[in-house]
Amino acid sequence: MAIARDAAAPELTAVGAAEAPPDRSLRRALRRYGPIGIGLVMALAMVIMAAAAPWLAPLSPSAQFADAVLKGPGAQDRHVLGTDEFGRDVFSRIIWGARVSLQVGLASVVFGFALGVPLGILAGVQGRRTETVIMRSADMFMAFPTLLLALIIVTALGGTLLNEILAIGVALTPNFIRLSRSLALTIREQDYILAARALGGGQIRVMAHHVFPNALYALVVVGTLYIATAIRTEAGLSFLGLGIPPPTPSWGNILSEGRQYIKCCPWITTFSGLAIMLAVLAFNLVGDCLRDLLDPRLKGE
Amino acid sequence: MITYVLRRVLVAIPMLLGAMSIVFFAMRVLPGDPCVAMMGDQATTEALADCTRNLGLNRPLALQYADYLWRSVRLDFGNSFRQGYPVNEYIGRMFPHTLVLVLASAVVAALVGVPIGIVSALKRRNPLVDYPLRIFALLGLSMPVFWLGILLLIVFSLRLDLFPLIGGGDLDGVLAMIRSGEAFTQPRDFLAAVGDVLHHLVLPALALGFTLAATVSRLSRSAMLEVISQDYIRTARAKGQRERAIVYKHALRNMMVPLLTIIGLFVAIALTGTVLTETVFTRPGLGKMLVDSINARDYPLAQGAITVFTMIIIMVNLVVDMLYAVVDPRITYR
Secondary structure, eight states: OOOGGGGGSTTOOOOTTTTOOHHHHHHHHHHHHHHHHHHHHHHHHHHHHHHTHHHHOSSOSSOOOTTOSSOOTTBTTTBTTOBOTTOOBHHHHHHHHHHHHHHHHHHHHHHHHHHHHHHHHHHHHHOHHHHHHHHHHHHHHHTSOHHHHHHHHHHHHOSOHHHHHHHHHHHHHHHHHHHHHHHHHHHTTSHHHHHHHHTTOOHHHHIIIIIHHHHHHHHHHHHHHHHHHHHHHHHHHHHTTOSSOTTSOOHHHHHHHHGGGTTTOTHHHHHHHHHHHHHHHHHHHHHHHHHHHHOGGGTTO | OHHHHHHHHHHHHHHHHHHHHHHHHHHHTOSSOHHHHHHOTTOOHHHHHHHHHHHTTTSOHHHHHHHHHHHHHTTOOOBOTTTOSBHHHHHHHHHHHHHHHHHHHHHHHHHHHHHHHHHHHHTTTOHHHHHHHHHHHHHHHHSOHHHHHHHHIIIIIIISOOSOSSOOOOHHHHHHHHHHTHHHHOHHHHHHHHHHHHHHHHHHHHHHHHHHHHHHHHHHHHHHHHHHTSHHHHHHHHTTOOHHHIIIIIIHHHHHHHHHHHHHHHHHHHHHHHHHHHHHTTOOSHHHHHHHHHHTTOHHHHHHHHHHHHHHHHHHHHHHHHHHHHHOTTOOOO
16 A cells, blocks of 8 residues: 655655546445445454354254264255264354354453553553563563463463463563553653643543553554454464363364364365464454554564 | 673673572472472382481582572483483483474474565555465464464374374484484485475474464564655665666565564574473474473483573574674674
């Protein structure tokens, strides 16, 4: 996408973008907002799928059909995406599995945000010893890749929905600490912060009412991208057998169980993996586009 | 420079210590007793008590912790609960498998990712080039490596029968042949063994490499964009240099600095990727060893694996920081 800072390039000589004819502006709008539209629709579809699983799923995710064990897509005219080794409907299980993925994806990011952002802003605004303590602890956790840290925590606590949220949330926290600290470092030098202090605003008031709102949009963009990371991490944990234990369906454990049957019945792994990819793609797309739209400076980072 | 190195190493030590403590205490709150995991539910109380005593698990936690740290300093992670032999030996055997996988997928990622990133930066105003490349990057970022691995296995192992379904080939044998000099006396056997290892490596490296390529292409795209907006590029254009020369002589070389930053990040992502990749392809390696040891409640093995992972990441980041100075003489260290 062409943006103003590429002015050095020879192609961009005409500066008439603002007064472009209407048919071009429609195309421009489509180019600008098309991808984010697709992402939003996909993400919304995933959320609806998770929320309305009981009404959307044609069959029960735990019902075992003795006449359709390991049958391919379209079997018995009722299993759209086939069945697994217990004769359970793969399509219905994938719809129910959306619940785990999205709950963990959204809740763990909220958790990481709620824990990391205040700490990061505190570190950035206070400086000195507070900053050192917070940042060094964050560095310690940063030494672990997200999946590894989540894996350690979730094995320690056991694989339940809440523990998965906690584990991935904690694993994401250092990222939020780092980002909000670096944002706070620039914001605290602004004149309006000086003004707020001159008006008698205390440290906490300045942080909550002035620093936080100004850091918010960048944090939301990155938060959206971390939803994608969280969903992928959850799927990874479930795939390794450390997430929500069966029979509760999650995309990761459907895929993991289907692994034994890839020879005869590749549809189990293919479709559950596809669901994971589409969900991750949706949030990546929204996050990416939001970043490009809101802050060209962050582009491509 | 030397003081900088020293300071960075000093900072890395508490980081490593902290990371190791996290691992130690996480392992101790694990539900499930390693002795029960080893001997089964049917074991008698005496046998379990015996086992606990032999493994040193009846000692105070603080003592176990101190012991663990002290041994780790000397790179001694104790003996595996399950297999009995030293964790070091186990790690030493698994490490080459993981190293080979990381290197091979790095090659795939670089060969695919860097050109894509550069082209998409240079041709960003041509939607016919830019869009497909950006979609590729987005797909790669969103595709879980274990799913891609399974798809590759379904198509290339099961349907087309071109590559093996499980295992990592006889890498130990290859290494032994190199050590004993047999590689030179019997080159035919040696090459056959190497070929077998590579044969096992193709699909895992493609799966992991492709997912990494997406990250690499994005980072090299932004690195290229960063460089191309610099004044010296404008100067080069102003003096009438051809675009090709500008890209090769000016842009590519300067792109290496921002690109280096990502190597640290890359190693972290690749190592995490090996945990999943090795599990999908049932390949021996550190990642699979970690998952297996956690499932078996084999504390020393799991601790050793995680400590090695963390050490590698911290060390790579350190080395990358040093490399900056080598690549870009303008950077000096205080």
